[in-house]
Amino acid sequence: MHFTLTLAWRNLWRHRRRTWITVSAVVFALWIITLSRSLQYGSYNAIESSAISLVEGDLQIASPTYFEDHTINQAFALSNLPTEALNSDKIVQWSPRIAGFGLVSSDASSAGAAIFGIVPEKEPDITRFAGNLVAGEPLNSDQPNQALIGKTLARQLELNIGDEFAVITQGYRNAMGAETFVVSGMISLGSPELDRGIAVLTLKGAQNLFVVEDAATQVAVKTHYFREAETVANELNRLLEGTKLTARSWQQIMPDLEQMVAWDNVSGAILLAFLILVVGFEILNTAMMSVVERRREFGILQAIGLNQQQLAGLLAIEFILKIVLSVGLGLFVSWLTLTLIKPYPLPLSQELKDAMSIWGELPNIYFSTELKVFLEPLISVTSICLLAIIYPVVLALKSDLVDAMRQG
Amino acid sequence: MWLALMAFLPGEPTAADIIRRVDELTRGLTQQGHYTMVIVHPDWERVLEFEFWSEGTEKSFIRVDQPIRDKGVSFLKMESEMWQYVPRINRVIKIPPSMMMQSWMGSDFTNDDLVKESSIIDDYEHRLLGTEPTEAGEAWLIELVPKPEAAVVWGKIREWIRKEDYNPIKAEFFNERDELVRVMTYSDFKLMHDRVIPCKMELKQINKPGQLTRLIMSNIRFDEPIENQVFSMQHLRSSR
Numbered sequence: 001m002h003f004t005l006t007l008a009w010r011n012l013w014r015h016r017r018r019t020w021i022t023v024s025a026v027v028f029a030l031w032i033i034t035l036s037r038s039l040q041y042g043s044y045n046a047i048e049s050s051a052i053s054l055v056e057g058d059l060q061i062a063s064p065t066y067f068e069d070h071t072i073n074q075a076f077a078l079s080n081l082p083t084e085a086l087n088s089d090k091i092v093q094w095s096p097r098i099a100g101f102g103l104v105s106s107d108a109s110s111a112g113a114a115i116f117g118i119v120p121e122k123e124p125d126i127t128r129f130a131g132n133l134v135a136g137e138p139l140n141s142d143q144p145n146q147a148l149i150g151k152t153l154a155r156q157l158e159l160n161i162g163d164e165f166a167v168i169t170q171g172y173r174n175a176m177g178a179e180t181f182v183v184s185g186m187i188s189l190g191s192p193e194l195d196r197g198i199a200v201l202t203l204k205g206a207q208n209l210f211v212v213e214d215a216a217t218q219v220a221v222k223t224h225y226f227r228e229a230e231t232v233a234n235e236l237n238r239l240l241e242g243t244k245l246t247a248r249s250w251q252q253i254m255p256d257l258e259q260m261v262a263w264d265n266v267s268g269a270i271l272l273a274f275l276i277l278v279v280g281f282e283i284l285n286t287a288m289m290s291v292v293e294r295r296r297e298f299g300i301l302q303a304i305g306l307n308q309q310q311l312a313g314l315l316a317i318e319f320i321l322k323i324v325l326s327v328g329l330g331l332f333v334s335w336l337t338l339t340l341i342k343p344y345p346l347p348l349s350q351e352l353k354d355a356m357s358i359w360g361e362l363p364n365i366y367f368s369t370e371l372k373v374f375l376e377p378l379i380s381v382t383s384i385c386l387l388a389i390i391y392p393v394v395l396a397l398k399s400d401l402v403d404a405m406r407q408g
Numbered sequence: 409m410w411l412a413l414m415a416f417l418p419g420e421p422t423a424a425d426i427i428r429r430v431d432e433l434t435r436g437l438t439q440q441g442h443y444t445m446v447i448v449h450p451d452w453e454r455v456l457e458f459e460f461w462s463e464g465t466e467k468s469f470i471r472v473d474q475p476i477r478d479k480g481v482s483f484l485k486m487e488s489e490m491w492q493y494v495p496r497i498n499r500v501i502k503i504p505p506s507m508m509m510q511s512w513m514g515s516d517f518t519n520d521d522l523v524k525e526s527s528i529i530d531d532y533e534h535r536l537l538g539t540e541p542t543e544a545g546e547a548w549l550i551e552l553v554p555k556p557e558a559a560v561v562w563g564k565i566r567e568w569i570r571k572e573d574y575n576p577i578k579a580e581f582f583n584e585r586d587e588l589v590r591v592m593t594y595s596d597f598k599l600m601h602d603r604v605i606p607c608k609m610e611l612k613q614i615n616k617p618g619q620l621t622r623l624i625m626s627n628i629r630f631d632e633p634i635e636n637q638v639f640s641m642q643h644l645r646s647s648r
Contacts, residue, residue, distance in 0.1 A: 073449075105501040112507060166497045173452050174514025176478045178494045 004310070008317040012325075015290065022286045023326040026381065029279040030330030031337065033272050033377040035367070038338055039346070040268050042368035044261050049226050050363045051257050052250045054189065057126045057220035058229040060253060061086075061094075061236065064246045066217055067253070072100050072172050075215040076245060085239035090232045092224060095122035096216035098206040102169030102177070104149070104199050106157035113153055113197045115167060117206020117216075126222040129189055130200045136161040136185030144204035147181035150195035154186050161185065167199065171211030179209040226250065272380075280384035287319055287392035298396065312397040319389040327382055331374060342367050423534035423550045427567075429574040431529055434605055438463045441628030447515050450618035456513055465527050467639040472513070481513075483522070484644045490519060493644045500644060509561055516590070516611045516621035520561075531558035532565070539571070542578070544597070546571045562589075573597075575606055588614050601629045 012019050052058060061081070066074035078096055086094045098117035103110055116130070120139035124131045130139065134151050149159065159165055163183050171177030181201060188195050207215065223232045229249040236247035251258050298311055306314070345364035421429075438461075445456040457474035470483040480495040490503040508520040532552040540549050547568040554560035563584040568577040579592040590613045594606035609623045637643060 103501065103503070103507060105499065110502055110504050110507075112504070166494070166499045166501065168492070168494060168501060170511060170514045173449070174447055174454055174511075175475075176481060176494075176513060178496050178499075180497045180499070 004314055004317055005321075008314055008321055011314075011318050012321060018286055018290065019322060022283065022322055023329060025282045026279060026323070026326035026385065027330040027333055029275055030327065030377050030381050031334050033275060033381065034331070034334035034374060035337065036268065036272060037376055038367045038369065038373045039365075040265060041370055041373055042346075043365045044265070045368060046363050046365045048250075048257060048261060051254065052226050052229075053126070053128055055127055055129045056250055056253050058223045058226050059221045059233045059236075059247055059249045060218045061221065061240070061245055061247045062218040063244060067246075067248055070099065070217075072098070072170070072210045072212065072217060073174070075172060075210070075212050075217045078214050078216055080243060080245065081219065082239065082243055085236060086219070086221070088235075090223060090228075090235065092222040093122060093125035094219050094221045095119045095126055096219045097123065097203060098210060098212075098215075098217050100169060100206070100210055100217070102167045102199075102209070104153065104157065104165060104167050106159050106163065106165045108158040109156060111153060111156055111197070113150070113199050115169065115199050115201065115206065115209070117201045117203045117209075119203050123220070126220045129194075129198070130187065132187050132189065133185045134188045136183065138185060139200065139202050141202055141204065143184075144202045144208060145179075145181055146184035146202065147205065148185045148187050148200040149183060150198040151186045151188050152192050152195035153197060153199065154183065156196065159183050167209055169209060171209070172215070175211045177209045177211050179205070181205060221247070276380050276384050279381060280388045283323075283385050283388035284391065287389050288395070290318075291315065291392045291396050308397050312393050315396050316389065316393050319393070320386075323382065323385045323389075327378060327385075330381070331378060334377075335369075335374065338367055338369050338373075342369060420536070423536040423548075424529075426536070426548055426550060426569055426574065427532075427534050427552070428529055430567075430569055430576055433574050433603060434576065435462070435465075436630035438632060438634050439628060439630055440632065440634060442626050444624040444626065445513070445515055445517075446622040446624070448620050448622065454514065456515070461634055461638050463634055463639065468522075469638050469643065470522065478513075482644050483519075484639065484641070486639060491641070491644060500641070516613050516616070516619065517623070521611075528552065531555055531560050537566075540568065542568055542570075544570055544575075544577045544595070547577050570597075573604055575604065577606075590614060596624075600625065603630065 063074045063076050075098065081096070096119060098115075100115045102113060102115045104113045104115075105111075118130055118139070120130065120141055130148060133148070136148070139146055139148060147165075149157075149165075154160070157165060161183055164180050165183065166178065166180045169177040181199075187198070187200065189198065201209065203216065207213065221232070221236075223229050230251060233247040233249040233252075240246060301311060301314075302308070343366075345366055348365065440461045441459070443458050443460050445458070447454040447456070455474065456472060456478070458470050458472045460468070460470055462468040466487050468483075468485045472478050472481040480493075482493045484491045484493075488505075490508070492501045492503055493499070494501065503519055509518045511517070512519050512522045532554055535551045535553070537549040537551050540547055547570050550567050550569060552565040552567060554562060554564075561583075562581050563586055564582045566580040566582070568579070569575070570577055575597055576594045578594065580588055581590045581592070583589045590611060593610045593612075594608070595610070596608035597604055597606050600607060605625075605628075607625045610620055611623070612620045
């Protein structure tokens with residue numbers, strides 16, 4: 001075995017140029033694939049974490065029916081909230097809130113808008129939407145008649161800081177909700193669509209509007225890392241058993257976000273699959289060449305006592321050595337490149353930013369160096385290479401080598 | 409000869425004629441009276457009482473009397489515009505067209521249902537599908553399909569009309585994908601002022617099982633003149 005290995009290694013460098021062509025093709029393909037996966041995963045991290053922290057939060061606790069029917073009728077009494085379950089070290093912050101819909105009306109005009117009631121002292125630790133003030137002052141729990149409104153909505157309703165406006169809505173058990181509020185500040189969520197349809201009240205203000213006492217529709221929760229939200233939600237659900245409340249992770253709350261990412265991921269993977277296929281053919285081609293060109297050599301080897309199996313084994317080891325070399329080198333080059341460019345964010349076109357703006361302003365995108373960025377190209381490229389060498393090895397096994405030597 | 413004779417015989421009225429008769433009967437030239445609305449949910453019920461005035465399809469006015477919390481909440485509809493007055497916040501609010509299909513006071517009825525922005529006569533093509541026996545009596549089944557230019561949200565309406573007195577029995581509302589969205593059932597046919605009409609209506613939304621809104625009429629008077637002042641902003645603002 002050791003002898004075969006030495007022979008195979010030596011054979012590789014007898015055809016130096018051919019070996020380098022194969023190695024560089026694989027290295028280059030692996031490099032492109034790894035970088036492109038890194039960019040994809042990096043952008044998903046940025047888009048997802050940004051979208052999650054805009055409004056929804058990593059996970060939410062609410063009545064199970066609320067997730068199907070987003071109305072104030074699904075509100076729950078805050079006294080039913082098991083706060084000890086929320087004071088876990090897996091949870092960075094939590095905050096009750098009311099989310100609903102209402103008709104916002106000024107003397108000038110009226111428009112429908114999403115209405116939120118938040119705890120201003122806690123919400124900024126979880127989400128960004130109420131924090132991005134472009135004018136005025138933030139909310140304060142002691143002043144329940146104050147409100148923040150989206151800057152486009154403010155313009156539409158001709159409202160300035162300090163102006164009064166009314167909100168009319170359907171309150172708890174379809175009671176009519178109507179209150180007036182004073183504009184304390186204007187917010188921008190990064191997209192005109194969002195800024196056109198949002199008003200943020202204090203939790204108390206929203207409770208008055210929706211005719212509920214000490215109740216909320218949901219509790220938004222921030223975990224240490226948004227990818228752990230699902231695990232934390234599952235743990236919470238064990239603690240919430242028997243409380244008529246349930247926890248749902250952002251994946252369950254925003255399935256469209258996950259679907260968008262999954263779709264993009266698949267379309268990216270398909271493109272890379274073509275590249276991998278090309279690499280496979282390149283390997284097949286050079287492997288075939290090394291079988292066909294070296295018939296005479298094989299004939300001699302056979303003449304001095306190597307049987308066909310041994311010959312095929314030698315070839316296989318040669319190929320595998322070449323693959324290991326290429327993949328190893330490729331991974332190293334990719335890792336080196338990513339380590340060097342990782343600290344720098346990617347400049348993005350305004351077009352792309354606009355396309356993503358329904359989830360708020362797009363944050364900086366960084367290349368990802370998660371394990372799967374390297375693992376996926378490693379596995380796919382290695383498998384296609386191994387697949388590509390099967391036929392040449394079989395061919396070597398089958399050929400009549402004495403005849404081959406005569407011809408050569 | 410026979411054809412000419414037949415033209416003079418009292419035959420089946422056309423679908424459009426039937427719908428016009430129904431509209432005249434249930435709406436009247438003017439209408440004023442007291443309504444009770446019960447919003448039924450699986451876990452709770454909510455009762456609203458209100459006064460209603462209308463003149464033709466153009467003008468209507470609603471003032472809520474019960475519950476006490478909402479007393480004085482009023483709606484004025486003039487032509488295609490609708491305003492709401494809320495005493496709690498002392499404000500008149502114009503209801504934007506985009507809100508016309510929103511729930512009226514938390515019921516299964518929409519703002520549009522209450523003030524009838526679209527006309528069942530002018531905005532639809534009517535087709536008589538046939539005659540069907542129903543519990544309330546022999547009925548015509550009429551299909552109403554909105555005219556292309558009409559601003560109507562329904563894809564189609566199927567309405568059962570009692571032959572005996574042109575009273576509506578049931579209406580099924582379909583969306584543009586031809587799915588049944590809601591069903592209105594009329595019952596309690598009795599003499600109200602000068603005519604027999606269904607005094608109870610029940611509206612059920614198909615996607616909200618266990619939930620319905622019941623509308624009960626009492627003390628309705630038809631075709632009596634209503635002062636123009638009723639349909640005015642001053643009246644709306646003074647509703648306390």
